[in-house]
Amino acid sequence: xxxxxxxxxxxxxxxxxxxLLRCNYSSSVPPYLFWYVQYPNQGLQLLLKYTTGATLxxxxxxxxxxxxxxxxxxxxxxxxAHMSDAAEYFCAVSPNYGGSQGNLIFGKGTKLSxxx
Amino acid sequence: xxxxxxxxxxxxxxxxxxVILRCVPISNHLYFYWYRQILGQKVxxxxxxxxxxxxxxxxxxxxQFSVERPDGSNFTLKIRSTKLEDSAMYFCASLLRSGRAxxxxxxxxxxxxxx
Numbered sequence: 001x002x003x004x005x006x007x008x009x010x011x012x013x014x015x016x017x018x019x020l021l022r023c024n025y026s027s028s029v030p031p032y033l034f035w036y037v038q039y040p041n042q043g044l045q046l047l048l049k050y051t052t053g054a055t056l057x058x059x060x061x062x063x064x065x066x067x068x069x070x071x072x073x074x075x076x077x078x079x080x081a082h083m084s085d086a087a088e089y090f091c092a093v094s095p096n097y098g099g100s101q102g103n104l105i106f107g108k109g110t111k112l113s114x115x116x
Numbered sequence: 117x118x119x120x121x122x123x124x125x126x127x128x129x130x131x132x133x134x135v136i137l138r139c140v141p142i143s144n145h146l147y148f149y150w151y152r153q154i155l156g157q158k159v160x161x162x163x164x165x166x167x168x169x170x171x172x173x174x175x176x177x178x179x180q181f182s183v184e185r186p187d188g189s190n191f192t193l194k195i196r197s198t199k200l201e202d203s204a205m206y207f208c209a210s211l212l213r214s215g216r217a218x219x220x221x222x223x224x225x226x227x228x229x230x231x
Contacts, residue, residue, distance in 0.1 A: 036222075043120070043207060044159070044222040090159060103149070103172055104220060106159040 002027045004091050006107035014115045019063075019078040021110045023091030026072065031093040033074040034104065035065055038088045047089070050074065061085065086114045118142045120223035122208050128229045129198055137193045137226045139208030147211040148191045149220060150183065152176070152204040159207065165191065198230045 007022040025031060032051050036044040048059025055067040061084075065076045074091060091107040121140045129135050141148050150162040163173040165183055180196045191210075195202055205227050209220040 041224075043224040044209075046219055046221075049219065092159075103161050103164055104151070104159075105161065106151075108158040 002031060002093055002095065002105050004093055004105055004107035006089075006091050006110050008110055009108065010111045010113070012113040012115060013081045015083055016080050019076070019081045019085065019112065021076040021089050021091075021112065023065075023074045023076065023107060024072055025074065025091075025093050027093065027095075029095075030067075030069055031095055033065075033067060034092040034094070035059065035063070035074075035076050036090045036092060036106075037061075038090065038109075040087075044090065047076070081112075081114045083114050083116065086112055088112070118221075120208055120210055120221050122206075122223035122226050124226060125224065126227045126229070128231065131200055131230055132197050135195050135198055135228065137195075137206050137208075137228070139191045139193070139223055140189055141191055141208065141210030142212070142221055143189070145210035145212045145221070147171075147213060148183075148185070149209040149211070150193045151207045151209065151222075153207065153225075154201075154204040162193070162206075195228075198228075200230050203228055203230045 003026045005024045034049045035047040037047050038044050047063050048057050050057050050067045058064045063078045065074050067074050088109045088111045090109045092104040123138045148165040151159050153159045161174050163177045164171045182194045184192050205225045207225045208223040211220045
């Protein structure tokens with residue numbers, strides 16, 4: 001069965017510092033990979049996704065993630081944190097096989113705090 | 117920009133009561149989902165729905181749960197007899213399958229509190 005592990009339930013960075021949120025997955029076949037962000041009292045918003053092609057994907061708000069098959073990882077980064085980045089971030093995978101209709105399997109989430 | 121909407125935003129109910137959570141997916145989307153997030157835990161898949169029938173469900177989605185698309189726009193989740201452990205945030209999502217680029221759009225959620 002596929003699973004997603006996010007290391008660190010809470011990450012705190014200073015404004016302007018690098019953001020690195022870690023995500024590893026377990027799957028016999030590389031799945032589709034996603035990062036979602038959840039602001040307080042809001043739903044989940046897609047930040048970026050990897051399906052095929054270039055392994056470095058860019059998303060909204062300056063975030064990017066790199067799919068590393070050898071490490072089964074899909075870490076999320078942003079060079080310079082902004083106060084508005086404070087939110088909870090969820091890594092998710094979706095099975096990559098014919099007939100899949102996009103059921104998402106989520107990690108436990110990482111709450112990002114940004115200090116002034 | 118089109119969005120998924122959910123009502124109510126917060127529902128409080130007593131154990132044993134029936135609740136219906138409502139969702140209006142994006143109008144041209146074809147696949148619909150319910151997920152839940154128990155406080156402090158991860159988001160969990162409940163059920164997916166396509167072509168007016170359930171296409172997949174998780175072990176959480178037992179006989180007390182049902183889904184329906186009654187009128188071509190709403191997508192509902194019914195919990196027949198609520199338990200304390202059903203207290204959670206319930207998210208609806210919809211998907212317009214474009215090639216192989218799955219992109220589910222989520223609603224803001226309904227917080228269900230069972231007392």
